[in-house]
Amino acid sequence: WAIPSFSERARHWQRIKGTTIGTYAADLTDYDDVVAVLREFRPDAVIHFAEQPSAPFSMLNVATARETQVNNVVGTLNLIWAMRENCPDCHLVKLGTMGEYGTPNIDIEEGFITVNHKGRSDTLPYPKQPGSFYHLSKVHDSHNLIFAAKIWGLRVTDLNQGVVYGVQTEEMSASKLLRTSFHYDATFGTVLNRFCAQAVAGIPLTVYGEGHQTRGFLNIKDTIQCIDLTVKNPPQPGEFRVFNQFTEQFSVLELANLVKGTAAEKGIKVKVESIPNPRTEMERHHYNAVHTRLLDLGLKPHRLSDTLVASMLQEIMEAKAEIDEEVLLPKVNWRVDRTGMVEAEVAAAGGADR
Amino acid sequence: WAIPSFSERARHWQRIKGTTIGTYAADLTDYDDVVAVLREFRPDAVIHFAEQPSAPFSMLNVATARETQVNNVVGTLNLIWAMRENCPDCHLVKLGTMGEYGTPNIDIEEGFITVNHKGRSDTLPYPKQPGSFYHLSKVHDSHNLIFAAKIWGLRVTDLNQGVVYGVQTEEMSASKLLRTSFHYDATFGTVLNRFCAQAVAGIPLTVYGEGHQTRGFLNIKDTIQCIDLTVKNPPQPGEFRVFNQFTEQFSVLELANLVKGTAAEKGIKVKVESIPNPRTEMERHHYNAVHTRLLDLGLKPHRLSDTLVASMLQEIMEAKAEIDEEVLLPKVNWRVDRTGMVEAEVAAAGGADR
Numbered sequence: 050w051a052i053p054s055f056s057e058r059a060r061h062w063q064r065i066k067g068t069t070i071g072t073y074a075a076d077l078t079d080y081d082d083v084v085a086v087l088r089e090f091r092p093d094a095v096i097h098f099a100e101q102p103s104a105p106f107s108m109l110n111v112a113t114a115r116e117t118q119v120n121n122v123v124g125t126l127n128l129i130w131a132m133r134e135n136c137p138d139c140h141l142v143k144l145g146t147m148g149e150y151g152t153p154n155i156d157i158e159e160g161f162i163t164v165n166h167k168g169r170s171d172t173l174p175y176p177k178q179p180g181s182f183y184h185l186s187k188v189h190d191s192h193n194l195i196f197a198a199k200i201w202g203l204r205v206t207d208l209n210q211g212v213v214y215g216v217q218t219e220e221m222s223a224s225k226l227l228r229t230s231f232h233y234d235a236t237f238g239t240v241l242n243r244f245c246a247q248a249v250a251g252i253p254l255t256v257y258g259e260g261h262q263t264r265g266f267l268n269i270k271d272t273i274q275c276i277d278l279t280v281k282n283p284p285q286p287g288e289f290r291v292f293n294q295f296t297e298q299f300s301v302l303e304l305a306n307l308v309k310g311t312a313a314e315k316g317i318k319v320k321v322e323s324i325p326n327p328r329t330e331m332e333r334h335h336y337n338a339v340h341t342r343l344l345d346l347g348l349k350p351h352r353l354s355d356t357l358v359a360s361m362l363q364e365i366m367e368a369k370a371e372i373d374e375e376v377l378l379p380k381v382n383w384r385v386d387r388t389g390m391v392e393a394e395v396a397a398a399g400g401a402d403r
Numbered sequence: 404w405a406i407p408s409f410s411e412r413a414r415h416w417q418r419i420k421g422t423t424i425g426t427y428a429a430d431l432t433d434y435d436d437v438v439a440v441l442r443e444f445r446p447d448a449v450i451h452f453a454e455q456p457s458a459p460f461s462m463l464n465v466a467t468a469r470e471t472q473v474n475n476v477v478g479t480l481n482l483i484w485a486m487r488e489n490c491p492d493c494h495l496v497k498l499g500t501m502g503e504y505g506t507p508n509i510d511i512e513e514g515f516i517t518v519n520h521k522g523r524s525d526t527l528p529y530p531k532q533p534g535s536f537y538h539l540s541k542v543h544d545s546h547n548l549i550f551a552a553k554i555w556g557l558r559v560t561d562l563n564q565g566v567v568y569g570v571q572t573e574e575m576s577a578s579k580l581l582r583t584s585f586h587y588d589a590t591f592g593t594v595l596n597r598f599c600a601q602a603v604a605g606i607p608l609t610v611y612g613e614g615h616q617t618r619g620f621l622n623i624k625d626t627i628q629c630i631d632l633t634v635k636n637p638p639q640p641g642e643f644r645v646f647n648q649f650t651e652q653f654s655v656l657e658l659a660n661l662v663k664g665t666a667a668e669k670g671i672k673v674k675v676e677s678i679p680n681p682r683t684e685m686e687r688h689h690y691n692a693v694h695t696r697l698l699d700l701g702l703k704p705h706r707l708s709d710t711l712v713a714s715m716l717q718e719i720m721e722a723k724a725e726i727d728e729e730v731l732l733p734k735v736n737w738r739v740d741r742t743g744m745v746e747a748e749v750a751a752a753g754g755a756d757r
Contacts, residue, residue, distance in 0.1 A: 080465055111434055111484035115477055122476065122543070123469055126536075130465035154525035155518060164509060164518055164530075169689065171508035176518075176527035177546065182480075185550060189476070189543040192531065196539060200683040200737050329554040335523065383554050 050368050053226055061226040077124035083131040087139075094140040094280045095132070099124060100186070104148070104328075105236045105381040107183035114182040121186035122193070129197040140204040140283040142276065143194060145187045147211045147265045147295060147338065151178030152331050157338035160207065160291025175291075180330055181383070191291075198289035205288070206279050210272065211265030211295025214241035214353070216364040218270055233365075234376035241266065241304050243377060245358065248312040248319045249365045250372045257379075258326030260302030263336040265295030268351040278346040293340040296350035311358040329383040404722050407580055415580040431478035437485040441493075448494040448634045449486070453478060454540070458502070458682075459590045459735040461537035468536040475540035476547070483551040494558040494637040496630065497548060499541045501565045501619045501649060501692065505532030506685050511692035514561065514645025529645075534684055535737070545645075552643035559642070560633050564626065565619030565649025568595035568707070570718040572624055587719075588730035595620065595658050597731060599712065602666040602673045603719045604726045611733075612680030614656030617690035619649030622705040632700040647694040650704035665712040683737040 053061065059070040071090060075082035077099050087095075100121040101107070107117035125143065132139050150157045153176070163172045174195060177188045191207055198205045221227045232238040233246035244254045267275075275294045284290050299307075305321045312319050326332065344350075351357065365372075407415065413424040425444060429436040431453050441449075454475040455461070461471035479497065486493050504511045507530070517526045528549060531542045545561055552559045575581045586592040587600035598608045621629075629648045638644050653661075659675045666673050680686065698704075705711065719726075 111481060114484065115480050118476055118480065118543075118547075119473055122472055126469050126472065127465060130468065153527055155520040155523045155527075162518070162520065162530075164516070166509040166516065169509045173507055173509075173530035174532065176516075176530050178528065179546070179550065182547070182550075185543075185546055188546055189472075189539075192533070192539055192542055193472075193536070196533065196536075 050228060050231075050371065052228060052230055058227055058229070061224065062220075065224060077127055078120060080127045080131065083127045084135060087131050087135045092136065092139055094142060094283065095128065096142045096144075096276055096280070097125065097128060098144050100144065100190075101183065103237050104181035104183040105379065107181050107186070108381050108383055117183050118186045118189065121183075122189050125190045125193060129194065129201075129203060132203060133197070133201045137201060137203065138286065140206065140280065141194070142206050142208065142279050143190065145191055145207045145209045145291075146184060147209050147293060148181075148184040149177045149179050149188045149191060149209060150175065150338070151180055152263075152334040152336060153178060154335050157293070157336075159293045159339050159342055160209070160289075180328065195289045198287055202287040204284045204286055205290070206284055207289065207291045208275065208279065208294045209291055210275075211267050211293075212239045212241070213267060213269050213272055214239060214361070215269035215357075216242075216361055218273055231365075231368075233372070235379040236376070236381070240301060241308070241353075241358075241361075244305055244308040245361045245365050246372055247377055248308050248317055249362060249369050250374055250377075251317065251319065252374060252377070253320040253322040254305045254308060255322050255324050255377070256301050256305050257324065257328060259332040260305060260323065261300050261333045262330060263298055263300045263334070265293065265298050265338055265340065266304075266353065267295045267297075268353070268357070270351050271296055271348065274348060275343050278343060278348060282346050290342075292342045293338055294343060295338070295340055296348075297353060298336060298338070299353070307353070307355070308358055308362075311355050312362060314355070315359065315362060317362075327379045327382045327384075404582060404585075404725065406582060406584055412581055412583070415578065419578060431481055432474060434481045434485065437481045438489060441485050441489045446490065446493050448496060448637065449482065450496045450498075450630055450634070451479065451482060452498050454498065454544075455537065457591050458535035458537040459733060461535050461540070462735045462737055471537050472540045472543065475537075476543050479544045479547060483548065483555075483557060486557060487551070487555045491555060491557065492640065494560065494634065495548070496560050496562065496633050497544065499545055499561045499563045499645075500538060501563050501647060502535075502538040503531045503533050503542045503545060503563060504529065504692070505534055506617075506688040506690060507532060508689050511647070511690075513647050513693050513696055514563070514643075534682065549643045552641055556641040558638045558640055559644070560638055561643065561645045562629065562633065562648045563645055564629075565621050565647075566593045566595070567621060567623050567626055568593060568715070569623035569711075570596075570715055572627055585719075585722075587726070589733040590730070590735070592730075594655055595662070595707075595712075595715075598659055598662040599715045599719050600726055601731055602662050602671055603716060603723050604728055604731075605671065605673065606728060606731070607674040607676040608659045608662060609676050609678050609731070610655055610659050611678065611682060613686040614659060614677065615654050615687045616684060617652055617654045617688070619647065619652050619692055619694065620658075620707065621649045621651075622707070622711070624705050625650055625702065628702055629697050632697060632702060636700050644696075646696045647692055648697060649692070649694055650702075651707055652690060652692070653707070661707070661709070662712055662716075665709050666716060668709070669713065669716060671716075681733045681736045681738075 056072045101117045233242040410426045455471045516529045587596040
């Protein structure tokens with residue numbers, strides 16, 4: 050569907066809501082740009098969503114791996130140095146990912162873990178085992194941010210977000226002029242969006258490997274709610290805190306079967322297919338991640354249910370003619386053939402996150 | 404002292420030892436350069452020492468912080484992608500730093516720690532709490548390397564090296580034409596080298612803060628021995644291993660008093676002075692770092708003793724006229740004045756590492 054420009058959406062917001070959203074076109078990797086925006090806007094909080102967000106893109110080749118890490122790390126470095134020198138009391142809300150943790154064989158805590166070792170004890174940053182150069186870039190950011198909070202007294206919240214699903218927010222549903230992009234492809238889309246698009250297109254839901262990969266998920270409406278709660282409850286100066294931002298855990302196979310069942314109720318018959326996993330990830334593993342801090346601040350989750358999947362399918366059906374089946378297939382393989390040949394492509398799609 | 408060029412030293416080595424050392428002038432941040440060298444040389448092992456090595460330099464301003472992280476992360480990314488595509492069985496020996504660990508309140512293990520948590524257990528990457536954008540760049544590298552070993556089957560050894568001291572190796576002592584640089588300044592030098600230079604110059608040994616900061620140290624001769632042992636004992640394909648590369652632990656104050664006492668025996672009277680610490684670091688803390696893996700491979704440490712400090716003082720005295728007292732003073736402060744003004748300089752010098 051057509052997406053109005055950022056400034057058009059801001060103007061429309063002003064017309065219907067009466068409040069002004071300032072827009073700047075700036076490059077976070079350009080330090081002078083960042084400083085100029087901070088000096089003019091003088092923010093109380095910065096919500097940093099401006100990173101390269103795709104794991105498959107980061108795994109494509111050396112250039113995209115480098116681009117992902119340099120863009121993400123440099124953008125965040127510029128931002129924290131600019132905040133240090135221009136608005137050191139401002140609250141940085143940084144989008145991280147649950148994928149930073151990987152799949153350890155112990156429960157995942159919110160950013161820190163108390164370790165008892167050889168008769169002593171300390172609370173330390175939770176060990177990270179990310180699964181792509183993209184997820185690694187977020188781990189690098191997190192380490193840089195812990196340090197910036199400690200030495201400069203910055204206030205930082207790192208939102209380790211789960212896999213987002215959903216077509217639009219309430220504001221977008223109420224007004225098409227506020228709509229933004231909907232990603233369902235194998236590179237920038239997420240798994241539930243992709244399964245819904247596959248169902249509407251009448252093609253098999255492609256699960257990577259066994260499909261027992263379990264992750265934390267949340268509705269895009271709850272993303273907005275979490276950001277709002279985070280900004281309204283800032284940390285202390287010098288405090289680096291982590292919120293695990295998701296509401297429910299599902300395996301990829303559970304999601305595929307949920308979409309299949311809901312589609313059937315709407316008269317769409319689809320198959321669930323297993324394809325070779327293009328990613329290097331455990332397909333059977335322990336997964337239990339704490340996520341209480343946003344609930345403690347008042348988060349009221351929109352839980353995934355047949356009703357929600359049904360409404361997603363309905364919304365996507367309105368744009369059925371626009372679905373490009375080509376982009377549903379994964380183009381990037383994590384592995385390398387040890388003879389030196391890179392496997393450039395695999396046949397078909399379904400990892401949990403992007 | 405005058406330092407012959409890299410290729411001059413290589414030619415001299417060939418004359419006196421009879422073995423050839425190939426030299427290439429290449430930029431690790433240029434992928435094509437890296438590939439060209441690997442294709443021509445076809446290495447069994449790559450020892451990667453080519454990173455920006457100074458913590459104070461990385462803390463100077465946003466440009467040097469960025470330069471440090473981009474140079475170090477991109478250089479290592481280029482190298483692992485080039486190895487993946489050209490020599491996937493090659494062994495990468497990467498220089499990390501003990502400073503990646505920071506000063507946790509539990510013992511430091513060699514790269515990994517077994518954590519028991521809520522009735523489950525896993526062995527995870529040791530949590531890192533580095534103290535500068537330079538040390539952070541090494542943490543970023545380590546995370547990228549764990550991943551590269553896991554997904555591509557690369558063989559990787561991460562040498563978490565302590566603070567190096569010493570003027571030269573045995574080969575350099577035997578032949579002045581093999582000599583390389585000796586760093587004693589506050590930005591690129593390390594603490595014992597700096598104290599020895601201060602003693603020879605007859606100026607106070609400047610300790611940052613209380614001087615109870617404790618770190619792992621090793622003689623530059625043992626650096627060479629560790630690299631040799633590491634290359635002779637490569638890891639398995641897909642194995643990422645960490646060696647904590649140091650031989651003894653000292654506090655900064657212990658080192659200052661050792662240099663002061665040894666200098667006195669040579670008739671040089673120097674004072675030990677405490678100056679405000681320009682770094683953000685704990686001055687009293689637990690520090691006990693495991694370092695058995697290189698000993699298990701056969702490392703025979705050169706321990707620090709009066710005799711060794713006496714010989715260092717002797718070697719530096721031969722170059723006394725060349726000591727630049729100006730560079731012994733720290734120019735970079737880790738902190739920021741919360742009114743927004745950056746403290747550009749502090750008066751004088753003594754952190755443990757560079």
